[in-house]
Amino acid sequence: MRNLTAMLTLAAATLITTTAAQAASTNLVKNGDFELTSNGTSKQLNEGTTARPDRTYLTDWTSKGYNFVLNGNTIDKTGDSSIALALWGPNSYSGNGPKNGLGVSPTGGNVLAADWDYFAGPVSQQISGLVVGEAYTLSFSYGAAQQVGFRGDNPINYWEVSLGGDKQQTASLANVSQGFTGWQQTSMTFTATSSNELLSFMAKGGPSGAPPFMLLDGVSLVSAVPEPSTWGMLLGGLGILAFLARRRKAGAV
Ligand SMILES: [Ca+2]
The missing domain is CATH 2.60.120 (Jelly Rolls)
Structure with a gap:
């Protein structure tokens, strides 16, 4: 379970950083x-x-x-x-x-x-x-x-x-x-x-x-x-982070 959390966190971070880079890449x-x-x-x-x-x-x-x-x-x-x-x-x-x-x-x-x-x-x-x-x-x-x-x-x-x-x-x-x-x-x-x-x-x-x-x-x-397509990926990354936060909260209770 802890591995899954780490993987999801990494995925979210990757999505957010790559989308930020892509948005700025079209000269x-x-x-x-x-x-x-x-x-x-x-x-x-x-x-x-x-x-x-x-x-x-x-x-x-x-x-x-x-x-x-x-x-x-x-x-x-x-x-x-x-x-x-x-x-x-x-x-x-x-x-x-x-x-x-x-x-x-x-x-x-x-x-x-x-x-x-x-x-x-x-x-x-x-x-x-x-x-x-x-x-x-x-x-x-x-x-x-x-x-x-x-x-x-x-x-x-x-x-x-x-x-x-x-x-x-x-x-x-x-x-x-x-x-x-x-x-x-x-x-x-x-x-x-x-x-x-x-x-x-x-x-x-x-x-x-x-x-x-x-x-x-x-x-x-x-x-x-950021372009519309990159907004989607950005929101995807943020969604994973929100899911993780919610699960941690549920676990604490
Ligand atoms: Ca030159």
């Missing part, structure tokens, strides 16, 4: 890690429908402005032509760059880099499958760095993020000349007003003059409430 953002590209990385992102051999294409996203996808492992040493870009980091200029800690993001691989001072423009993606009135959690990693070859402090750097008509912004990061702010993790909550909405990231900051770059990686948008 509605495609290519939120920026790993899918064509025509390489580090070149400026293509705009519009005109194919350009000197541009990088970022799958599932639309870019307008001076935006790039950079590989985290070569982020500070690939700007070797007029159309490619590198940021100040440990390896800039043959390993003699500033030891500012710039490197791979928490989720690794490619990152998005956007200039807020020079032809700034949004990077966006149409999100479908939203439930009107439902809350969604948007999470991502971000930071600020500076383009190799340029100097000057950037005291204000942040992302303006919108989903449909709802516009929010991250905390601002202060960056020093040739510096890197480190990767920060943030999340914000949006409520859907349509089943299809535009998710958009716009680099912002000030004052102008010292070429800044906002960095972004690991973008995910998940429902903030």
